[in-house]
């Protein structure tokens with residue numbers, strides 16, 4: 001194992017120390033985290049703040065399609081939607097990125113050229129993560145060569161839950177090296193990690209190995225992004241920056257479908273990690289069907305009329 005001294009200078013230097021370090025992190029107060037998340041979720045916000053929050057949320061969306069039935073045509077349609085979410089209203093911001101499987105990256109890159117919308121690719125045998133490392137590296141390389149600006153990798157949850165943190169760490173380091181200029185988002189698949197303590201440990205492990213973002217879920221496992229889990233991850237990036245000076249982003253993904261849910265997440269970001277994270281550079285929402293609800297609520301706020309889902313193209 002080769003613990004990077006760049007990402008966490010001087011904190012850990014080997015396998016045993018890594019384990020000691022992760023198990024030495026303070027435990028998560030489960031009741032406290034759930035209560036705090038629930039309390040923040042009931043915060044009401046003013047109409048003017050709501051309009052701003054909706055636009056911010058749109059600009060943070062990683063508009064996602066991760067289905068076996070995906071086609072180049074579906075990806076092109078999603079890209080068109082991501083660049084101009086409401087063709088009838090040019091003031092609607094574009095989304096942050098389009099998220100696709102690696103074989104569809106080139107199609108998305110062609111469709112988005114010059115738009116400023118990123119292309120994120122899931123990689124490393126998404127969603128299970130069960131493949132030999134060389135296959136995961138090849139998957140990542142292919143996506144980067146085809147122009148992906150962001151790679152969303154999954155961790156080896158089997159190794160993590162067995163306590164083989166060095167294996168998980170080394171795999172992240174190896175994938176990061178394949179990413180080149182592309183940002184690396186590390187998916188923890190929190191629904192499989194069982195405890196909040198594990199979520200905190202996996203967050204630190206991913207950041208120490210060089211993650212640019214930590215992401216909750218693949219969207220294929222339930223529960224996916226929950227508010228308490230996102231809260232624990234936001235605390236981790238806040239504490240990691242305080243300790244190392246390096247800022248890491250957070251991406252809840254999976255099951256976020258309504259404007260209400262998106263706004264609850266933004267309140268959580270503001271109150272936990274702080275306003276420095278309230279930008280698409282540092283916070284994303286991975287979602288396949290949230291955008292239409294954001295557009296409907298936006299239109300309701302600006303016109304007073306509630307446009308039905310038929311008004312907008314399918315996500």
Ligand SMILES: O=C[C@H](O)COP(=O)(O)O
Pocket residue numbers: 064066099217218219220253254255256286287288289290
């Ligand atoms: O990374 C994003 C997720 O796969 C999307 O999940 P969702 O379909 O529940 O929105």
